[in-house]
Amino acid sequence: MFFFDSNDFITQYQMSKKLSELEDEKEHYMQRITQVQKDREELLSNSALLEKYAREKYQMKKPAEDLFIIMKKEDKAK
Template structure:
């Protein structure tokens, strides 16, 4: 045993090296916030930031559509007729469905 311990370089038997090695292994694998959890959280954060950008773009698009509809009554009527199938009381509505 003594002979085996003498083969290990002095640097690796140093108290500070062993303490640091233990600390790094503890943080990397044993701690409740280990490297694997940090990687998962980083991935989840990236997904949530992408979703945030998507919804911010959608909100901007809806605000632009709302502003356009408030300023243009012809566009408002067109959208109401096409999207919500609204009609005037004295009109008949025909829906044409194209088969693909």
């Protein structure tokens, strides 16, 4: 039973280790969710910040503006 059962010592150790990893991962995601909610509230409450985000992330512009996208040239000689 110590070595051959589905609840043997090795399996229990592996499951305990996996549980610890998953709890750490859960904590990371909970912190990330809190940060995203904070950022969302800030965006929705500040129209200037929302406009800046839309311009940078989605390349939105006003009707009378021209949009220029500058991209870095990749070095192919590597």
